[in-house]
Amino acid sequence: MxxxxxxxxxxxxxxxxxxxxxxxxxxxxxxxxxxxxxxxxxxxxxxxxxxxxxxxxxxxxxxxxxxxxxxxxxxxxxxxxxxxxxxxxxxxxxxxxxLSEDVIIRSPQDVFNVVSDLRELDKEHFVVLFLNTKNSVIGRETISIGTLNASLVHPREVFKAAIRRGAASIIVSHNHPSGISTPSPEDIHLTQRLAEAGEVVGIELLDHIIVGQTCLSMKEHGHFCPAPTAGTA
The missing domain is CATH 1.10.150 (DNA polymerase; domain 1)
Structure with missing residues (x-):
């Protein structure tokens, strides 16, 4: 041998x-x-x-x-x-x-189970989960693939895909290749913009999950309130 x-x-x-x-x-x-x-x-x-x-x-x-x-x-x-x-x-x-079966989202951990493959990636991937009125996942789509430390996402692309899928609500998620799931200022700003856009089009943004070595729910951590509009006290 x-x-x-x-x-x-x-x-x-x-x-x-x-x-x-x-x-x-x-x-x-x-x-x-x-x-x-x-x-x-x-x-x-x-x-x-x-x-x-x-x-x-x-x-x-x-x-x-x-x-x-x-x-x-x-x-x-x-x-x-x-x-x-x-x-x-x-x-x-x-x-x-x-994904074609009934995957019902009840918690951030349920989301992480669906998008856990993002942990393996060395670039930021921004994905959207499309949900029906019963919070069952009816689809998943990658909207953007960014560099090692940035991802370019526009609300227009997110909600265009949601409307095309007939989604009642969405959950968005992206990975941090560093493994650290703490949201950046850009992450917080994007979440606020998406929440505001969702209110306009009638498709609610339920959460934004950041995937690192662990997952972080931006809603649970208080990074989810839309930014105040001009003139608001």
Missing amino acids: NYVNMINKSAVQEVRSNYYSCCNSGALSNKELIISILEPLIRNRSLSEVADDLLQNGLHQLASLSEFEISTTYGLNEKQSFHLMSVMELGRRLMRKS
Whole structure:
């Protein structure tokens, strides 16, 4: 057995040991899951190093790639990249299926469960959840992808999408790649503008959730009152 096979065998044994210690696949890291997926297909490269390469830009970015992009970007052969792409596509379909079922928002944690994938991203993504009159999620849309520390969003784009979806209300969310969920002055100002615009068009903004290592509800933290209009005492 050569050196690469030895370290791969050790890596796979560690993943299986971690799984069987609790029999819970949710306890495995993204890297461990990638190692498990590719273990039958890779022989001449370190599984651990391949997994690190694949995850360097986050799981969400990996899931967005085509088979050709996975192959050319990470040096996988057609069989390996097609296998991985198929697994990622299955995950996307499961995610779309979950949103097509009744996901009812009762708390900020419910929102975080829907948008937790934002934690994996290295740029700010601003997303909108569209809700019906029963607070069930009827859709999700990414409105803006910003730089590492800024995201450009206009209320017009948010509510145009909400009207198109026939939403009764919306919840917006964006991630802080730093992992710190404290709102910036720009976050607070944008929330105020969206709340005001929602009052005008009749589609209520229920909350703005910031996703870091933890999630923060701007409504619960008092950053939700529309800014006073000119002439208001």
